[in-house]
Amino acid sequence: MTRLWTFIVTGVAVFMVTMDNLVxxxxxPVIRLELDTGLEGLEWTVNAYTLAFAVFLLTAAALGDRFGRRRILAIGLAVFTLASAAAALAGDIETLIAARAVQGLGGAMIAPLTLTILADAVPPQRRGAALGVWGAMSGLGVGLGPVIGGAVVDQGSWQWIFWINVPVGLVLLPLVALLRESRGGAGRLDPLGVVLATVALFGLVFGLVRGGEHGWTSGPVLGALLGGGLLLLVFLVWQAVAPYPMMPLRLFTSRGFSIANGVAFVMAFGMFGAVFIGAQFLQTVQGYSPLEAGVRTLPWTAVPALAAPVSGILADRVGARWVLSLALALQAAGIGALGLISRPDVPYGxxxxxxxxxxxxxxxxxxxxARVTLGFAPRGFEGVASGTSNTLRQLGTVLGIAVLGAVFSATGGFASGQEFTDGMRVAQLVGAVVLAVGAVVVAFLPALPAAGDPPPTTGQGTSAPDATRSAVTAKALAPTA
Structure with missing residues (x-):
């Protein structure tokens, strides 16, 4: 029964958080009129959530390892629910942006901990199927976000896209008590590491978000990127010498863990950058309403919810690296085909x-x-591994939108449908190339053996296949005092 409640709580929670990325x-357009704001206010309405979500993921994972994942998940749900109510009640754009940022903080506590709590609740031999369900709920949130948002605005008011989170959060909060508590093996909390990681990622993401509009060489953007990069280097140096690091660098001596995280970054870069531009094409060039455009992108955004449960089982049978390579190849083919066939009057069919x-x-x-990320992490470090992977994916999304947006601006624009299509085609082809490179790189990922095989080895750059992640391995990777 505890396992069933774990599936329900983690699935619904991750659906709610991923949906709010796009809802x-x-x-x-309605918010712009009712709150009397401009383009920059609307951008920050979207970016405040993504920015806070990305910069707090590692911190949230570390807090879960230190104080208990169930406890931090409950706090995250409470923060997310209250922030949703505050966003719905916002009477000006500044209040709405602030509420969205707090929503992002709550979401950062929820997303990685739902994954580690679920992984901890099922035995290794059933983890593939369990993570398939988790992936399906995450994909469903992404797929239905634009449709739900468009439908709610058409039938009611923009405030209801936030109000709908409140009853869901209130129902989930007492159910969290039914979950099993777990902690990680990352040792004591690393306050300096938390501050350095948060400020460094904030600077980098802030610069990436603002660069397209204000210019990559403008003072605030360049200062944020350079400052964030410098602090990130300081963070890495500190993690190498800290007695209790929040992100043990020894994790990355595993070739499997390093490749898995690099591939997660590449996928988010190519795919979500292309989604961002492609969604605008249907509205800006072909004249569909937001709801009509959202419905027409369902073959793109809702199919993941159907494929995700199968992917976990398939990965258990043929190997995760081959499924990942196929996944990236299919994405590259789809995005590349869109780049080749798109024109202003292309039939939807x-x-x-x-x-x-x-x-x-x-x-x-x-x-x-998710399977390989957790599989190459030693027992007790699943929270750190999940936080690292989620952070890299969020940064990949922001960077993909920024870079492909810059490619679009350099080769096209909004002056006409043909100009928009010209820029979109080049940007999508760039995204397809990035995804194709990822499909090749992931083929070098070590295979994950079945449960019961020897634990991974680290150090000397040796590949570290999965499996039991024994206490010996956890001790080898654990920080020393």
Whole structure:
């Protein structure tokens, strides 16, 4: 019974958080009119959530390891629910942006801990299927976010895209008490590491978010990127010498763990950068309403929810690296096809097959990448591994949108449908190339053996296949006093 409640609570919670990444997009025109704001206010309505989410992920994972994952998950749900109510009650754009940032903090506590709590609740031999369900709920949140947002705005008001989170959060909060408490093996909390990581990631993400609008060489953007990069180096140096590091660098001596995280970054860069531009094409060039555009992208964004449960089982049978390589190849094919066939008057029917290919690739990706990320982490370090992987994916998303947006601006624009399509095609082809490179790189990922095989080895750059992550391995990677 405890395992069933674990599936329900973690699945619904991750759905709610991932949905809020995109649910606000179709409400932006109404928010602009009702709150009397401009383009920058709307951008920060979206970016405040992503920014706070990305910079707090590692910190939230460390807090879960230190104080208990169930406890921090409950706090995250409470913060997210209260912030959703505050966003719904916002009477000006500044209040809405602040509430969205707090929502992002709550979401950062929820997302990685749902994964580690679920992984801890099931035996290793059933973990693939369990993570497939988790991936399906995450994919469903991404897929339905734009549709739900458009439908709510059409039938009610923009405030209801936030109010709908409140009853869900209030129902989940008491159910968290039914979950099993667990902690990680990362040792004591690393306060200096927490501060350095948070400020460094904030600077980098702030610079990436603002660079496209204000110019990459402008003072605030350049200062944020350089300052964030410098602090990130300081953070890494500190993690190498800290007695209780929040992100033990010895994790990355495993070739499998390093490749898995690099591939997660690449996937988010190529795919979500392309999604960001492609969604605008349907509205800006072909004249669909936000709800109509959201419905028409369902072959792209909702297919992952159908493919994700199968991906976990498939990865257990044929190996995670081959499923990941196929997933990235399908995404590259879908995005590349969109880049090649798109024109202002392209019939929607011609877009469906590339949408399905890209969506199928997304669905096949999430569960296996979570499996290998946790599989190459020693027992007790699952929270740190999950936080690291989620942070890299969020940064990949922000960087992908920024870079592909810059490519779009350099080769096209909004002056006409043809100009928009010209820029979109080049940007999507760049995204497809990045994804194709990822499909090749992931083939070098070590295979994960079945439960009961010898634990991974680290140090000397040796590949570290999975499995039992014994206490000996955890001790080898644990920080020393």
């Amino acid at each position: 606000v997009t179709n409400a932006l 011609h877009l469906v097959a590339p949408f399905v290919l890209a969506g199928l690739g997304m669905g096949l990706f999430f569960a296996p990448i």
